[in-house]
Amino acid sequence: MPDDDPGTAPDEAAEVEQTVEELVEAEERGAVRQAVSVSVATGLYGISFGALATVAGLDLAQTAALSLLMFSGGSQFALVGVVGSGGTAAAAIATAGLLGVRNALYGAQLGPLLALRTWQNVLGAQLTIDESAAVATAQRTRRAARVGFWLTGAGVFVLWNLMTVVGAAAGDALGDPRRWGLDAAAAAAFLGLLWPRLATRPVQLVAAGAVVVAIGLTPVAPAGVPVLAAAAVAVLAGAIDARRRGPVPPTGPRAAPGVAAPAQEEDR
């Protein structure tokens, strides 16, 4: 940007502009740093996904296809878990799909922030995951949010897919998964995905209820069903919670755009 911007109070105006410029650049550098560290950390655990997928009985191509096409850690771990425990095809698809619902909500949050063109929507949609949404929405300017979204999405995508293949090759070579504790690793992976979501009391209660329902149904229901039944508990709890909070103001078309995302409205 020009350092010699002609104005009525040149020195002061230039100084202010330079300060603003520096802040904007610092914000973008911050987004880049976050994107890189999140990409590396997330990419690395692609190894555990690859290993667990092959151990669950998927071949290398199927495992790689999941990371390329599904590209959503929770759904991928869940699909592999249901397949590995002998669940039905329908249960595997339903569990993965239900865990993917939150990505739709991220997309709705990110849409106004990113202002994508038609073709960019397809690419942007595929890169919409926990990590890219978290980095993008944590930024204070739109430019930094865009940098954060694309860099995190692309970084995680590349590393996640590479590490999936590494993990799948390792999983193939390991033999009996129980000997290496890989069955316990799968449980720990789900706990790691759950942990940061347990911040509030309602979520903790629903999680506890889900555990009770899943364990209670395991001896009597086909594999995969106990997990889906736990999701029903959450829907029920959500309905009760909404009723307890009383009627919600009307949310007709355009009734209150951006009410759910005030932080982003400020940046426009």
Place this chain on the structure above:
Amino acid sequence: MTPATVWAVVLVASVLCFALKLAGHLLPEHWLADERVSRTAALVTAALLAALVAVQTVATGQTLVVDARLPALAVAALALALRAPFLVVVVLAAATAAGLRLLGWG
């Protein structure tokens, strides 16, 4: 599942997950901006993950079993409470279960 069935599951579930992502970007914002929708979605995610933790820890097929996975999960929880990175948590859990089995338990 046969390999062909697994392929079908992989592809159908992937299309479903992509459709959900795309819907978020394309649907009118207010459809998903409803607070009840986002709260319930957060609860569903947590419930599914909690149920998966439980089933992966104590279920073997349709039987409930207490074995090396349970102490391994406790180690994972401790590691998470100490803010260990995801990969460290997973490796510690695997090492705990593998170590206990090496010692002849679980």
